[in-house]
Amino acid sequence: MTDDRTRPDLDDTTxxxxxxxxxxxxxxxxxxxxxxxxxxxxxxxxLLLQDAVELLREAGHTDLAADLDRDLVGRNVIADRWTFQIVEDYDANYWTTFRGLDARARDELAGGDRHVHEARMKQRERTAGHPRHETGPSLDG
Known part of the structure; x- marks a missing residue:
């Protein structure tokens, strides 16, 4: 383990x-x-649609209000799915898997270190010795 965020022990392609x-x-x-x-x-x-339905109903536009209420209020935006179900499925089936494999790759290839590529880029782009161009904290600090 090194405290150099650029991880010189790792090859460039990795x-x-x-x-x-x-x-x-x-x-x-x-x-x-x-x-x-x-x-x-x-x-x-x-929620805004529900307000509109109520206002149109109060204004005497009962047929239109009834159609809006029946056909749109609470309607699934995707067949058989509420929006929170879409979010939950994304989290459970894609986001969580992606995060897990990203962590595995970092653990297996870089000892868990994050942003090694960015650390190397920062090192290349900074002006050594210039204020506000410090290398940043080491991995252990």
């Missing part, structure tokens, strides 16, 4: 592969966030 895997996981995390946003926005839309 570090690049781990870096791409990490980037892919970060993209999955963004997609997951969008999926949660989709879930929340769909729920908000349904």
């Amino acid at each position: 570090v690049e592969g781990l870096g791409k895997l990490s980037e892919a996981l970060e993209t999955v995390e963004q997609a997951r966030g969008l999926l949660y946003g989709f879930h929340q926005l769909t729920g908000k839309a349904d």
